[in-house]
Amino acid sequence: MIQDAIWTPSDNDLHAEKTRIATEAGVIGQEKLEVLARAAFAAKDRTYSPYSHFPVGAAVLDTKGTIHTGQNIEVATYSEAAHAEEQAIKNAVSTGVIASQGRMFVRAIAATAAPCGRCRQIIAEFSDNPLVIILDTNGNIQTITSLVIFLPLAFSPKDLPGQ
Numbered sequence: 001m002i003q004d005a006i007w008t009p010s011d012n013d014l015h016a017e018k019t020r021i022a023t024e025a026g027v028i029g030q031e032k033l034e035v036l037a038r039a040a041f042a043a044k045d046r047t048y049s050p051y052s053h054f055p056v057g058a059a060v061l062d063t064k065g066t067i068h069t070g071q072n073i074e075v076a077t078y079s080e081a082a083h084a085e086e087q088a089i090k091n092a093v094s095t096g097v098i099a100s101q102g103r104m105f106v107r108a109i110a111a112t113a114a115p116c117g118r119c120r121q122i123i124a125e126f127s128d129n130p131l132v133i134i135l136d137t138n139g140n141i142q143t144i145t146s147l148v149i150f151l152p153l154a155f156s157p158k159d160l161p162g163q
Contacts, residue, residue, distance in 0.1 A: 009152065021146050024131055028061070028108060033133065033141060036061050040110040041139030043069040043084065050074060054113075058084035060092050061108040063101050068092035085111055085119035089126055103157070106130045112139070120151040 009017075025033060036059050043057030049072055056072045070087025082090075089106065097105045106127035109115075112135050115123065123130065129148045136142040147154070157163045 007153075017146060017148060020129075021131060021144060021149075024108075025144055028131070032061070032065070033108070033110075033131075033144070036067055036108060036110045037133060037135055037139060037141050039067050039069050040084075040112055040133075041135055043071045043088070044112050047071040047084070048073045051076065051078065056084040056111060056113050058088040058109060058111040060085075060088045060106050061110075062092060062097055062105045063107050066092075066097075068095065068097070083116065083119050083122075084113075085109060085115050086122050089122055093126075104128045108133060110135060110141075115150065117151075120147065121154070123147055124151060124154040124156045 039059035040057045043059060044055045045057070047055035047057065049055045051074050054072075058070050060068045060070075062068065068088050068091045070084050070089070070091050072084045073082040073087065075081055088109065092105065104127055106123060108131035109123060110133035114134050115132065123132070124147060127147060129146050132145050132147055132150055133141055134143040134145075
């Protein structure tokens, strides 16, 4: 019985997701992904991180091709700090992107550090498995993956009744 409940992605699932990531990256294009990476890296310079001294920048590519940036903004309590990925998404929402593109507007997100669990959940709220791009310390693309790899079996609005 327990054996029937054990889940891990199969080799076929992983291969299919890798193929999807490569296809989506190709459709978006290397030039646009590099512009997204530069925007995330530049956003890092606008952080307010006096406590951790760990500046993080992020940039969201929406479904219409617009880039929205964000950065971490710390407060003394830490738990109330705004994360870069969260800020980029909230900045996009504040421009009216949901009205023009719908709630699932995040096509790709780049960040200067891997998104934490909280940010992964926020990304899941506004996307349908976007590309997740992690930069190296020089702002170059280091890793291209997907939210489904970072947050398998995510709880999202589609899991709620009536969604």
